Amino acid sequence: MPSGRIALVDVNNFYCSCERVFRPDLEGVPLVVLSNNDGCVVARSAEVKALGVLVGTPWFQLRDLAQKHGILAFSSNYTLYGDMSSRVMRVISQFSPEQEIYSIDEAFLDFRHPPHLPWVTTGQAIRARVRQWTGLSVCVGFGSTKTLAKLANHVAKHNPQWQGVCDLGALASRDLESLLATIEVREVWGVGRRLAVQLSAAGVHSVADLRACDPRWIRSRFSVVLERTLRELQGRPCLGLETMAPTRKEIITSRSFGCPIYQLDELAEAVREYMARAACRLRQQGSVAAAVGVWIETNRFREQDRQYSPSATWPLVVPTDDTRLLTQTAQAVLRTVFRSGYRYVKAGVMLLDLRARGDLQQGDLLGVESAAMVARRAALMATLDRVNAKWGSGTLGIGSAGLKSDRRWTVARGKLSPAYTTKWSELRRVRA
Known part of the structure; x- marks a missing residue:
């Protein structure tokens, strides 16, 4: 390796x-x-x-x-959870400049050159620092590819004798084969249960079985994606680290309501809040949207209810990231699909046909509004995002979004723990 x-x-x-x-x-x-x-x-x-x-x-x-x-x-x-995730990611980034945040609770680190300490010792150092600085426990898996690193992490997590760290590269070939023979093929990153059933029918039951397959046979029988997985299991890198989060091609925000909604004004209030969240994410990735979609749903599992789950999408005259313009469009779309007499339980908004803000030509905007107005819109949205980033999401919003205390439709969270790390009023108190 x-x-x-x-x-x-x-x-x-x-x-x-x-x-x-x-x-x-x-x-x-x-x-x-x-x-x-x-x-x-x-x-x-x-x-x-x-x-x-x-x-x-x-x-x-x-x-x-x-x-x-x-x-x-x-x-x-x-x-x-989001705040604790950010803390963990900052801690582990100290061990390698190349980091891919894969999900809220896991990340890849690229060690192109061996550290001064043995790999297992490095893994234990990562565990110790994360534990000391955040209070959370992590497992660390090392491999020559991302797929092997994922597999090593699985071994570390499910086998106490590894003490939370597994380096597959440290194993002799015979020991590695013996270990992989004990792991079901469905544990391989990207395989899953459905594909595992198909592999099992073809005589591939364990990770060792898959690793021994001919890549050409895997490609012809299954897919080029599984072929890449096989090559990664064999120690040949096919997947690089994505150190920059990929730009979303669409942004969707939806929630189920805390109680059913019957009135248009309450649905409109929910749609306004969802659009505010979606627009913030749009600006965070430096994009503008050229179309807005809205959908509302009744409960399809309640057969005694009349069912109605419409959706509609409207194009924008000029692509934008302005929460006010996006919200106005979403409200108009909602009014076209709403029908009274139904028991609505969910709503959602979509921002579609996303483009990089830098690709938007100044001439596209000047035909609709002045350069000064464009600048004021951008400054207002930047201020909105700064205030909410500092004081919490929803602190500052569109005036028509309603009062939080009056929202019957908000998600019910009757067992919610305090915001220990993001609200001064909910910090833990220590008495000496």
Whole structure:
């Protein structure tokens, strides 16, 4: 295996671990984190996993089990999780200048040149610093490719004898083959259950089986994507680190309501808030949108209800990132699709046909409004984003967005933990 390594750093049971950092009394207590409106399980602690609870299980179905085993449930606190994720990513970036943030709780690091310490020692140093600086526990996997690093992380996480760090490159060929023979092929990054069934039918059951396949056969029988995965398992890099987040081609914001909505004005209020979030994300990636879409939904699972789930998309005269213009268009679209007499449970907005703001020609704008007006719009949106970044999302918004205290439709989060790291009023107090 080449001297350089790719590392995959992954936080263990991230959502539940974030809750425990500020509640040491929860250590060892079975925990679950619930989806919007406290509906289904989206994250489980190790204790709950051991009880056989699956992601997606409705919380109401777990009431008896929760009472028997003392399972505690938390509403999804995405503000807390996002802030803790940022802290973890900043810590691990100190170990390598090349970092790809793959998800909220995991990142790849590129070690092109061996560090002064052995790989396992480096991994333990990463674990120790993250633990000391954030209170969270991570596992680290090393491999010569991203796929092998992912696999090494899986080994480290599920085998206590590795003590949270696995370097597949340190294993002798025979030992590596023996280890890979014990891992089901569905654990390979990008394979999944459905493809694993197809591979199993073709006689490929373990990671070792897949690694021994002929790439040409894999490509002809399955796909070029799986062929790349195979080559990565064989130690031949096919996937580079994406150190810059890819630009979204569309932006979608949607939520289920805390209670059903029947009136247009309440739907309009929800659409305004969703568009404010989408527009902020649009500006963050330096894009403008040329079209706006809106959809609303009734509950398709309630057969006794009349069903109606329309959507519509309108083009914009000039592509924009201005929350006010985007919101005005979304409101107009909503009015065309709304019908009274229905029990609406969800709404969403879409920003489509995205383009880089730098590609927008000045002449495109000047035909509609003056250069001074264009500059004022940009300055206003920049101020809006700065205020919300400093004081919290939603602090400053469009005047027509309504008062938060009056919103019956907002997502129900009855088991929400405090914003320990982002609100002064909710900081933990330490008494000496």
